[in-house]
Amino acid sequence: MNFELTEEQQMLQDSLRRFLANEYTFEKRREIIESGKGTDAGIWNALAKMGLLAFTFPEDYDGLGGNGIDTMLVMESFGRALVTEPYLATVVLAGGLVRDAGSDAQKQAILPAIASGEKLMALATYEHGARYNLAHINTVAKAEGSDYVLNGNKTAVIHGGQASQLIVSARTSGDARNEDGITLFLVDAGANGVSVTDFVTHDGFRTAEVTLKDVKVGADAIIGEANQGFPALEKAIDQGTAALCAEAVGAMDAMTEATLEYTQTRKQFGVPISKFQVLQHRMADMFIHAQQGRSMAILAADSADSNDRAARREAISQAKMLIGQGAREVGQAGVQLHGGMGVTDEMWAAHIFKRLTLINLVFGDADYHLGKVSDALLEKIA
């Protein structure tokens, strides 16, 4: 039992935070978001140079052999600075999926290209009407000789508009909600029949709607085995969820710090408003949520690599639930304690609030994950 970072992890965290404090300022972030590109070549290449894009890939594929804890460190630092770069989409989700389920040829083709910063990817799996049910897939992949033809619509494709290649989940057999019969395909974003509509999100990230119309791919585009894609998909989303938990913890810390600073500066009735006990207790509660969230983000990160499905799912859902709830409390309290300034675009706190709010909506909100742990509890003890 040990919660300490290794010396290397500590150094990495320090240098990443220093880099972001210097280079990823509020103004710079605003410029990047307003550019509409959804990523910044300078920042992304710097992350590549720091080795962050290769962090969790095996050493044989230009990686550094890191684990979920390393992802946590990166994402927590990103959360503190509200970094909008496509790290989750490219490195954690798509990169992680290829790493865990891809063939040697796929890993050779993809992982070094991600690591060097030249390749962006995204995971296109959620569909309208399915909400958070990962197995609810209507997109169809029909075998035609040795090829497959894909038809369907995907939603909430994070950084889909920036990706040169997508990982698409499609049904090759079974009914709409079956876990069996799902296959994962590599699909070039520029392939015939793929159309990607890119949107900015409220918090400055990018999301895309993807339509697949008679998109033809070869059998070598399948990641893992045909019809057996679900476990890898689920694990990738679990790892993405753990990463989001860490990001939220960084953002909760940032919100607490911003609020402490603001309330100690802002004066009313002749004193800094931080002197009022009713505000102090609200800030104490923000701190409690952030600390509880940190404990759970560590649990999620530690569990994310596990192949013990039930234990991993329980830990991930417990973490996402408590962190989703905590993010709501911390976000709302932070805005409230900033008073009128809290609802203006010029305040850092407002931007943190938007990110914290949307994190709860991604990969299952607090209610969804409560349902998951609640149902698991019934199975376990009834």
Place this chain on the structure above:
Amino acid sequence: MDLNYTPEQEAFRQEVRQFLQDNLPDDIRERVQKRLRFTKDMIVRWQQILYKQGWGASTWPKEFGGTGWTEVEQLIFEEECALAGAPRQLDFGLRMVAPVIMKFGNQEQKDKHLPGILDGSVWWSQGYSEPGSGSDLASLRTTAERDGDYYIVNGQKTWTTLGQHGDWIFCLVRTNKDVKAQEGISFLLIDMKTPGIDVKPIIMLDGEHEINDVFFENVKVPVENLVGEEDKGWTYAKYLLGHERTGLANVGQWKAMMRRLKEIAREEQDDGHAIIENPRFRDRLAQLDAELRALELTVLRVLTNSSGPGPEASILKIRGTEIGQRLFELAMEATGQDALAHIPDALEPDYDGPMVGGMNAVPAAGDYFNMRKLSIFGGSNEIQRNIISKLVLGL
């Protein structure tokens, strides 16, 4: 970072578990697990059994007869004890006065008092709060005036938990009225058999006698019972409160109660189904289960922090007590209308009179009422938020 216990820690857990299986008396286990009425005998007997094993004081260093265990080992020990149905050892001697005597007491005090705490032969009580001094403890008014080789103590202490069994009491008393409130307080050890001490029960809202008023009228206390220096008692009291922090999280006890609550949820019926099948009840149980896990991890983060407890330590009392209260609230709600009847005699193991519902219901509402104390004692949760604001957030 590694969230697994080491093989040595796992082996230690097995050793504790085996010991408990072999040595925890059935009648004590039954009282604890069925949440029957607490007795002095069960605490003392269990302390003696632990003492014989050399495990009387899991939190003490070896030089005073403690186990010298690491903090993680202490936590494992507490958790296994709680899960096995052992009663919680008495904090007042082991975890409150003993650390103060070890740190600030003289050799004679150590020789005189520590062995009786260790073997369970001396029952200690706490004399801190007064009718006019709750959260504002430093305003206390019980006086100790020097008269030759004695202090003459006058005043009243209150909320003295299990003081009806007390042999000795450690008290904060005012020895100087002419200085700032915190600077005129001393830490006195008082034999409760001394003439002039009167212990009167306070009946709690569950109808049980757990706490007391303790009155002092011209009580002669030998000066050698002063711990450390006169007027420095506030420093010692604060040191003691620092010792309480992780203990108040109570993770082991709450894990045991969570296990019990899950059994209750499987046993209690809701229109022909177990109450666990009711999604509204189950969601709240699942929520609490996750919160307890977060608490446990936070405790472990605090305990394993190589540079001492970090700021996260200050949230343990708040979260621990909130979670504890919700456990008992759910246990009560699970039993529904069966929890209405107050049958105090059914809290004794030999009771064979009429009951409403089963043994899940008998202690349910009383426990819920009783546990409201958790967020009030040991520095109310509002005071804890003040402490976080001031000492952690710097406000």
